[in-house]
Amino acid sequence: DAKTTQPPSMDCAEGRAANLPCNHSTISGNEYVYWYRQIHSQGPQYIIHGLKNNETNEMASLIITEDRKSSTLILPHATLRDTAVYYCIVRVVGNAGNMLTFGGGTRLMVKP
Amino acid sequence: DAGVTQSPTHLIKTRGQQVTLRCSPKSGHDTVSWYQQALGQGPQFIFQYYEEEERQRGNFPDRFSGHQFPNYSSELNVNALLLGDSALYLCASSPRNRGRSDEQFFGPGTRLTVL
Numbered sequence: 001d002a003k004t005t006q007p008p009s010m011d012c013a014e015g016r017a018a019n020l021p022c023n024h025s026t027i028s029g030n031e032y033v034y035w036y037r038q039i040h041s042q043g044p045q046y047i048i049h050g051l052k053n054n055e056t057n058e059m060a061s062l063i064i065t066e067d068r069k070s071s072t073l074i075l076p077h078a079t080l081r082d083t084a085v086y087y088c089i090v091r092v093v094g095n096a097g098n099m100l101t102f103g104g105g106t107r108l109m110v111k112p
Numbered sequence: 113d114a115g116v117t118q119s120p121t122h123l124i125k126t127r128g129q130q131v132t133l134r135c136s137p138k139s140g141h142d143t144v145s146w147y148q149q150a151l152g153q154g155p156q157f158i159f160q161y162y163e164e165e166e167r168q169r170g171n172f173p174d175r176f177s178g179h180q181f182p183n184y185s186s187e188l189n190v191n192a193l194l195l196g197d198s199a200l201y202l203c204a205s206s207p208r209n210r211g212r213s214d215e216q217f218f219g220p221g222t223r224l225t226v227l
Contacts, residue, residue, distance in 0.1 A: 041220075042221075043116070043202050043220055043221055044204075045218065046215045046217070085154075098143070098160075099170065100157065101157065102156070105154055
C-alpha cells in the first residue's frame with residue numbers, strides 16, 4: 001500500500017470547516033483513499049473513502065485531486081466532538097486481505 | 113445490533129507472563145483483524161483471521177498468536193510478555209464480501225500494561 005503524509009496537528013474553530021490534507025504521491029491506479037478517525041480512548045472509526053471522484057456522506061466530504069496524488073477531508077461544520085486523530089490510508093479494495101496501514105495521522109483540535 | 117466487543121477492557125501483567133485477549137465481531141462479519149497501538153502512535157496490524165485460519169500477518173514475532181472460533185469470535189495470545197508489549201490492542205471486524213467498501217469496524221480495545 002502507498003505511503004501517505006499528513007501534518008501532525010491542526011486547529012479549527014468550532015462551526016468552521018476543517019480541511020485535512022493528505023499527500024499520497026505514489027498511489028497506484030487501483031488504490032483507494034480511506035479516512036478513519038480515532039477519538040481519544042476509542043477504536044478508529046471509518047469516515048469515508050474514494051477512488052478518484054469526490055465523495056460526500058453524512059460525516060464528511062472527500063476531495064481527490066485529478067492526478068490522485070493528494071486529497072482533502074472536509075468536515076463542513078466542525079464541532080468539539082470532532083476533536084480526534086484523523087488517519088489517511090491508501091489501499092487496494094477487495095484484495096486477499098484488507099489490513100489497514102496507519103501512519104501518524106493528523107491530530108485535529110476543534111476549539112470553541 | 114451490537115458492534116465489536118472486546119474483553120477485558122484493562123489488564124495488568126508482569127514480564128514473562130502470558131495473556132489472552134478476546135474479541136466478538138459485529139453481527140454479520142466473519143473476518144477479524146488485530147492491531148497493536150503503542151502510546152502516541154497509529155495502530156499496527158498484527159494479523160487477520162478468516163474461516164478460522166490466519167490469512168495475513170504483520171511484522172510481529174511468533175509470541176503473538178491467535179485463534180478464530182466457528183462463531184467468528186477471536187482470541188489474541190501473547191506469550192513471554194515484554195515491557196514493550198504494553199499497548200492498546202484493537203480488534204476490527206469486516207464482512208468478507210469482495211467489491212464492497214471493506215470498511216472495518218473497530219472495538220474499543222484492551223489496554224494491556226506490562227510491569
